[in-house]
Amino acid sequence: MNIVDRIWKSSLGKKYLMGLTGAALVVFLIGHLAGNLQVFGPPELINGYAYFLKSKPGLLWGARLGLLACVGLHIVSAITLAQLNSAARPQAYATNGAHGASTASKYMLPMGSIIAAFIVYHLAHFTAALPAVNGVGDFTKLTTTLHGETVPDVYAMMVLGLQVPWVCLIYLVAQGLLFMHLGHGLSSMFQSLGFRDHVWWPRIRLFAQVTSIALLVGYSVIPIAIYLRVVGNDYVEKKKYALKAATKKPAPAFVTVPGKEAK
Amino acid sequence: MKVTLKVWRQKNRSTPGAFKTHETPELNVNMSFLEMLDVVNEQLANRGEEPIAFDHDCREGICGTCSLVIDGKPHGPHKGITTCQTYMRTFNDGDEIVIEPFRAKAFPLIKDLVVDRKAFDRIQHAGGYITVRTGAAPDANSVPVPKQTADFAMDAAQCIGCGACVAACKNASAMLFVAAKISHLGLMPQGQPERYRRAKGMVDQMDKEGFGACTVTGSCEAVCPKEISLDFIARMNRDYGVALLKGDAKAVKSGGAG
Incomplete structure (x- = not known):
């Protein structure tokens, strides 16, 4: 029996997979947040960052496939564990069971399922930029000039995309669920991987709380600031009309705001 | 009344x-x-x-x-x-x-309120023991055990194997019982020779019996009449992880002396 088989066939082995893939995804969430918070800077900052990522296709696709594998493993392990768990109690109690269990710990799978659906939406919304799901128009037509080159205008895409009320709401609901999912998952991954004793448990709990709150605040402040027109409203005002015009006519006719994006 | x-x-x-x-x-x-x-x-x-x-x-x-x-x-x-x-x-x-x-x-x-908890006995048989020589009782304190270790082992050894942890868990998981049994032997110097084999054997038997997995809800700890800590589950996860990486011991061709 090889090690992959041993891990996959054991309940604890699957918990290790849940913990390890969860840890990798949290590390990604922190990095992704750091990238996204650049939206509070000038448009060139995040556009330059996006251009930098796009200019390293090997790195970008390596990271994307790695993340996809982590998400996939996390989901498949969760589903197989849930099947094992529900099979372990064929007859339910008539009274409320799970005494002493926190709310988040009881609903990890439903919360995770909604977060997975959000990931699909988020990828369709900004990564694949499908016009059908954003309620604005064709994001791929948004371009700007950076260091003399024409690059995708990620700044305008984020601002225009998150100014839509229902889109903003989807993002905020997803962040709330992610916060609850991490509130339980982040400390539990240490438990599953065996990094816990009576000395370290309070510290792990504190770390988990601080990290999940920081991620909630960081990720929520972006859609809120954009929706309240605090960020980038002047910048996208003209692009918005251009985008509407562009979606009607086949020829793209973007109006670039002079002096704002080019240096 | x-x-x-x-x-x-x-x-x-x-x-x-x-x-x-x-x-x-x-x-x-x-x-x-x-x-x-x-x-x-x-x-x-x-x-x-x-x-x-x-x-x-x-x-x-x-x-x-x-x-x-x-x-x-x-x-x-x-x-x-x-x-x-x-x-x-x-x-x-x-x-x-x-x-x-x-x-x-x-x-x-x-029948009625009586359930068959022999699954716990089978888990114990899969590794809940240590190797000791037979004969006269060994001299007291011949193996030094630090007080703190003895206390931890005693905390785990308090488990009376009632199965309340399984009954309370939303997944009907036996992790707290198995963790307590693995830890109370695995913490002591006398339990070291079988430490990883014990973790592997007992966890695998637990899986075979059809208990669920751990979601770290803490229900087991909350209802345990002996208030066994979830810390022991982390300890079991550690030992089982090491056992998984080690794999099953293979006999050495020219061996036999050990």
Whole structure:
């Protein structure tokens, strides 16, 4: 029996997979947040960052496939564990069971399922930029000039995309669920991987709380600031009309705001 | 005082069960929960009805035989106490008390409130032992054990194997029981030779018995009559992880001396 088989066939082995893939995804969430918070800077900052990522296709696709594998493993392990768990109690109690269990710990799978659906939406919304799901128009037509080159205008895409009320709401609901999912998952991954004793448990709990709150605040402040027109409203005002015009006519006719994006 | 009992009655595994309501006669408030059931059973027997089957033995809270899920919590409303140490003064006159058996696939029902917990014995057989020489008792303190280690091992060894952890867990997981048994031996110097084989053997047997996995809800710790800590589950996860990486020991071709 090889090690992959041993891990996959054991309940604890699957918990290790849940913990390890969860840890990798949290590390990604922190990095992704750091990238996204650049939206509070000038448009060139995040556009330059996006251009930098796009200019390293090997790195970008390596990271994307790695993340996809982590998400996939996390989901498949969760589903197989849930099947094992529900099979372990064929007859339910008539009274409320799970005494002493926190709310988040009881609903990890439903919360995770909604977060997975959000990931699909988020990828369709900004990564694949499908016009059908954003309620604005064709994001791929948004371009700007950076260091003399024409690059995708990620700044305008984020601002225009998150100014839509229902889109903003989807993002905020997803962040709330992610916060609850991490509130339980982040400390539990240490438990599953065996990094816990009576000395370290309070510290792990504190770390988990601080990290999940920081991620909630960081990720929520972006859609809120954009929706309240605090960020980038002047910048996208003209692009918005251009985008509407562009979606009607086949020829793209973007109006670039002079002096704002080019240096 | 008098209470109304809503009890799970089931003749045997192949007959479907249902809740049945029993009115108790006048009770002494200082009766234990099991003594209350004795009184109810006496009344049922006198009427020619089938008494309620339930598990009990020492009635001192140390043997792990009594079970029962009382109003949704294994071993009743108190913390760190078994059913036999729960007294009727905990309840109010006229209360309706719902009594269910421990529910888990690995604990098949035998009758009424009695379930078969032999799965725990089989897990113990898979590694819950140490190797010692036979003969006269070894000299006391011949193996030095730090006080803190002895205390931790004792915390784990408090487990009476009642199965409340399984009954409370939303996944019917036996992790707390298995972790306590692996830890109380694995912490001591005498338990080192089989440490990783023990973790592997007992966890694999636990999986085979059909218990669920751990979601770290903390229900087991909350209902454990001996208040065994979740820390031991982390310790088991550690030991099992090492055992998985090591794999099964292979015999050396020219070996045999060891």
